[in-house]
Amino acid sequence: MKIMRTKTAVISLVSGWLLLFGVVPILMLLAASFLTQDATGFFRLPFALTSYRQLFLDPGYLEVLLRSVKLAAITTICCLAVGYPFAWFTVRRARKQRLVILILLMIPFWTNSLVRTYAIRMVLGTNGLLNKMLLAAGVIEAPLKLLYTDTAVILGLFYLMLPFMILPLYANLEKLDYRLVEAARDLGAGLMAIFRKVIVPLSIPGIFAGCIMVFVPTMGLFYVAALLGGARQLLIGNLIQQQFLNARNWPLGSATSVILILLMTVMLAGYALVMRRLASRGQRS
Amino acid sequence: MGKISNIITSGLLAVACTALPAFAAEKVYVYNWTEYLPESVLQQFTKETGIEVVYSTYDSNETMYAKLKLIQKDGYDVVFPSTYFVSRMGKEGMLQPLDRAQLPNMKDLDPNLLDKNYDKGNVYSIPYMWGSTGIGVNSEMIPVASITGWQDLWKPEYKGKLLLQDDVREVFHMALKIKGYSSNSTDPKEIEDAYLLLKELMPNVLLFNSDSPRLPYLAGEVSLGMIWNGEAYMAEQENPAIRYVYPKEGANLWVDSYVIPKSARNIKNAHAFINFMMKADVAKTCVEENGYATPVLTALPLLDEAVRTNKTVFPDKEQIAAGEFQTDVGEALAIYQQYWEKLRAGN
Numbered sequence: 001m002k003i004m005r006t007k008t009a010v011i012s013l014v015s016g017w018l019l020l021f022g023v024v025p026i027l028m029l030l031a032a033s034f035l036t037q038d039a040t041g042f043f044r045l046p047f048a049l050t051s052y053r054q055l056f057l058d059p060g061y062l063e064v065l066l067r068s069v070k071l072a073a074i075t076t077i078c079c080l081a082v083g084y085p086f087a088w089f090t091v092r093r094a095r096k097q098r099l100v101i102l103i104l105l106m107i108p109f110w111t112n113s114l115v116r117t118y119a120i121r122m123v124l125g126t127n128g129l130l131n132k133m134l135l136a137a138g139v140i141e142a143p144l145k146l147l148y149t150d151t152a153v154i155l156g157l158f159y160l161m162l163p164f165m166i167l168p169l170y171a172n173l174e175k176l177d178y179r180l181v182e183a184a185r186d187l188g189a190g191l192m193a194i195f196r197k198v199i200v201p202l203s204i205p206g207i208f209a210g211c212i213m214v215f216v217p218t219m220g221l222f223y224v225a226a227l228l229g230g231a232r233q234l235l236i237g238n239l240i241q242q243q244f245l246n247a248r249n250w251p252l253g254s255a256t257s258v259i260l261i262l263l264m265t266v267m268l269a270g271y272a273l274v275m276r277r278l279a280s281r282g283q284r285s
Numbered sequence: 286m287g288k289i290s291n292i293i294t295s296g297l298l299a300v301a302c303t304a305l306p307a308f309a310a311e312k313v314y315v316y317n318w319t320e321y322l323p324e325s326v327l328q329q330f331t332k333e334t335g336i337e338v339v340y341s342t343y344d345s346n347e348t349m350y351a352k353l354k355l356i357q358k359d360g361y362d363v364v365f366p367s368t369y370f371v372s373r374m375g376k377e378g379m380l381q382p383l384d385r386a387q388l389p390n391m392k393d394l395d396p397n398l399l400d401k402n403y404d405k406g407n408v409y410s411i412p413y414m415w416g417s418t419g420i421g422v423n424s425e426m427i428p429v430a431s432i433t434g435w436q437d438l439w440k441p442e443y444k445g446k447l448l449l450q451d452d453v454r455e456v457f458h459m460a461l462k463i464k465g466y467s468s469n470s471t472d473p474k475e476i477e478d479a480y481l482l483l484k485e486l487m488p489n490v491l492l493f494n495s496d497s498p499r500l501p502y503l504a505g506e507v508s509l510g511m512i513w514n515g516e517a518y519m520a521e522q523e524n525p526a527i528r529y530v531y532p533k534e535g536a537n538l539w540v541d542s543y544v545i546p547k548s549a550r551n552i553k554n555a556h557a558f559i560n561f562m563m564k565a566d567v568a569k570t571c572v573e574e575n576g577y578a579t580p581v582l583t584a585l586p587l588l589d590e591a592v593r594t595n596k597t598v599f600p601d602k603e604q605i606a607a608g609e610f611q612t613d614v615g616e617a618l619a620i621y622q623q624y625w626e627k628l629r630a631g632n
Contacts, residue, residue, distance in 0.1 A: 042354065060630035126505040147506060148492045230492025231451060234629045246347040246453070247622045 026261065033254035042250040051255035061239070065259075068236040071150075071225075072218040075157040076165075079214045080207065082158075083165035087206075088199075090166075091173045102170070105163050113160050117227050120156050121147060124228070148230035156228045157218055164217070165210040172206025173199075204278060208271050216264050236260060311336045313554040316352075316361035318541070319344055320497055321414075323574040330561050336554050345452060346370045353379060353546055360548035362555035365541045369454075369613035371410045372403040374544065380409040381545040387556035390563035390581075398540065398580040403612060410542035411559060414515075416577040417600065417608060418455050418537040420530040421448070421502055421512030421520070434533040435459040438509065439482075443489045448501055448510030451493040453618075453625040454611060455511065455537055456483065462534040468609045471617035480624035487628060502527050518576025518597045529597040536600075536608040572598065 033051055035043040055061050090101045108116060123129045124146040131143040146152055176199070184194045200207075222237030231238070236256065243253030311334075315322075319342040327338045343349040346367050353360065353374070366374060374380050385391065391411060404410045422432050431437070438447055438459070449456050458468040460479035470476060491507055499520035501507045512520075514536075517529035543559045545552060561567060568581035569588055578599050579585075585593060592598060600608075614621070 060627050064630050143505075230490075232487075232490055232493060232629070234626070239626070239630075242626070245351050246345065247619075247626075248347070248351060249619075249622075 029254045029257055029261075032250050033258045035251050037249045037251050042248065048251075051249075051251040054252060055255055055259065061256075064234050064239050065236055067233065068219050071153065071157070071235065072215050074154055075161060075218050076211050076215045078154065078158045079162050079165035080211060083162055083169055083210060084207070087166050087169035087173050090170055091176075105166060109163070113221075114223060116160065117156055117224055120152075120159065121227060124152055124155075147228065148232070150229065153225050153229040156224045157221060160221070160224065161214045161218055164213040168209035168213060169203065169206040172203050172209070176202050205275060208274060212267060212271055216267065219260060219264075311551075311554060312339055313337070313551050313558050314339045314341075314360070314362045314549075315558065316341050316343065316349065316364045318342060318365060321365065321541075321575060323570055326562075326567055326570055329567070330558060334557055334561065336557060338558070350374065353548065356546075356548045358548050359550045360546055362545060362549040362551045363558050364544055364546055365413055366410075366544060367539050367541050367611060368401070368403040369611050371542050371544060372613045374546075375404060375409045379547055381547055381549060381552060382408050383411065383545065383559075384556060387553070388560050388563070390560050393563060393565065393581050393583040395580045395582050401540075401610075404542070410544045411563070412540050412542050412580045413562065414571065414575065414577040414579055415538070415540040416514045417531070418450065418458070418511055418513055418539070419517075420532055421498070421510055421517050422528050422530055423502060423505075423508035423524075423526055424528050425526040426508035429528050429530065432509070432530050435463050436534070438489065439486055441489075443509055445489065445491050446507065446509060447486075447489045447491055448498060448507040448512070449490055449493050450498065450511045450513075453621050454614075456625070457621055458537040458609075458611075459483075459511070459532075459534075460486075462532075462609070468535075468537060469612045469614055471614050473617075473620055476617065476620050476624060480628065483624075483628055493629075499527075513577075514597050514600075515576035518595065521597065531596075531600060531604040531607070533607070536604065538605065538608040538610045540610070 032043055034047045034049070036046060036048050036050060038044040090098055093101065121128075125131070126143045126145070126147065128147070130146065131140075134140045135143065180198055180202070181194055184198045189197065219235075220237045220240075222235060222241050225231065225233070225235045225238060234242070240253050240256050240260070243249045243256060247253075313336050315327075315338055317340070321342075322340075327340060331337055341361075343352070346369075349364060349366060350370060350373075353364065371380075388411070394412065398412045398415065399407055420432055420435070420438070422429050454468075457476070457479050460482040461468045461470055461475065463482060464475070464478050466472075466475045466479070470479075491510075492501065494501060497516060498510075498512045499516040502510075502512070502520050503523055512529065514529055517527065520527040521529070543562065545555045545559075549555055562571075563581055565581060565583035565587055568579040568584035571577075572579050572584065572588060573592060576598055596604075
């Protein structure tokens with residue numbers, strides 16, 4: 001009886017929390033996105049589709065969205081390319097070493113990501129650490145222009161997001177039954193074949209989870225583009241921030257957020273669909 | 286929600302009070318631009334009055350305005366908006382009328398900076414500092430004599446090299462001035478002309494600065510671009526090669542003022558703070574540390590000769606006459622903002 005009561009209390013606390021800080025704000029956002037901009041307040045009646053019309057008809061906004069998707073996609077691919085071998089390498093270590101690697105991976109989280117972004121700036125700057133080292137080593141003659149480029153933005157995003165790729169992959173690969181790899185080898189499969197036909201198919205849930213965990217937050221990391229890219233080109237995160245703080249067009253800012261939320265929902269639904277397919281295929285075989 | 290947080294806050298306060306019985310209760314909440322008020326001045330204020338200063342900062346008028354709009358009560362006590370935001374906030378009933386009886390030091394202010402359009406009779410605001418936005422040049426990289434006006438920033442040789450302020454009005458000021466319009470234009474045609482001109486400038490831009498504009502100059506990231514005169518003055522102290530140029534088309538002139546928001550909770554302390562800031566020795570420290578000009582006339586004789594005659598801090602009459610003070614453009618701001626987004630979304 002007592003356990004039951006505690007359970008109910010915990011569940012209602014969690015769902016109450018989600019309702020209050022998850023569902024209610026999103027509903028408010030949704031409502032605001034259909035209101036009209038107000039010069040002195042934040043929004044006012046009547047309900048209108050102005051914001052959505054503006055978003056879809058103005059080619060500028062579409063370009064911002066496409067640019068953000070492109071940047072997030074590049075970041076995700078880079079994270080996957082580095083994160084996958086890293087996770088595989090980690091899984092293959094002895095238990096103690098694995099623990100050390102995972103702890104080292106977590107330590108940067110103790111520092112706020114904004115502070116770490118500033119740190120990258122000091123490394124990449126014209127008189128920064130990297131240029132100074134390369135100059136001293138005689139590799140280059142004049143300092144490289146690294147900061148305030150797209151490369152710097154991608155590098156920053158890659159650095160911040162890499163652990164979010166590695167951790168789901170690690171969790172997935174750790175569960176992988178290594179006997180299957182050995183069986184494939186016994187049956188004469190080459191290294192490439194084992195990787196392509198055994199390891200990758202078994203780690204698809206991890207790959208999808210990692211990609212989503214990198215792609216989705218990357219779309220919103222507006223300060224990385226602002227600090228490392230010189231804020232020259234807006235990303236969707238910057239656009240939302242500008243609408244709320246500078247332009248005070250809350251309906252447009254809300255509409256942009258709603259579009260972003262929808263985009264992410266579609267991706268998560270796709271993820272769930274793929275997972276269900278995989279699960280049912282697993283049952284059949 | 287308000288109730289819950291109130292309960293939590295009062296609970297925490299009760300704990301804090303029993304734990305620290307000798308803790309000073311008097312406070313003033315100051316909300317100011319970043320790097321715009323020397324730390325030593327705040328300490329001196331607390332020492333003289335026993336009032337503790339709770340200090341927070343913002344990086345644009347728009348951010349400050351949006352935040353104040355959200356606060357209904359128990360907000361900041363002293364805020365430092367620029368002219369056009371003083372008039373806007375005054376009109377919208379966001380400001381508390383000032384009580385002259387509590388501000389005796391006002392007698393020392395330069396009458397030329399009082400009773401202006403944006404706040405007739407200084408009902409809501411008192412000027413804190415004034416300055417300009419002009420051109421910053423690193424003379425080691427670019428000969429200073431080759432830069433005389435805003436138009437020079439458009440030269441193709443500066444492709445991917447410029448720093449611009451991350452401020453819509455300041456960036457449009459350049460283009461409006463080159464076109465010979467007022468930088469407070471509300472005419473959509475003129476604003477569009479300025480936008481088309483700025484579009485040509487975009488390939489030359491390396492970054493829109495969102496922190497202290499002097500830092501990229503000092504770090505060697507940029508050698509040319511916009512900068513506030515005070516930031517240029519501060520940069521010059523560290524690297525004498527960095528110079529400030531008053532553009533011939535006219536610099537952007539601005540005044541930042543003290544105001545007390547309607548939502549302030551310590552109105553008496555806010556007055557005490559503003560009055561303290563108008564003391565000659567305090568104003569002198571502010572000029573020396575910030576590099577902007579002060580309206581406190583009694584502070585001028587106290588200043589070092591080198592600072593008083595420094596043209597970056599105190600421009601000539603002709604340079605002031607060529608420039609233009611920012612005023613509120615009202616509804617037209619939305620037009621500026623739309624073009625501003627287009628500039629940043631495109632290319």
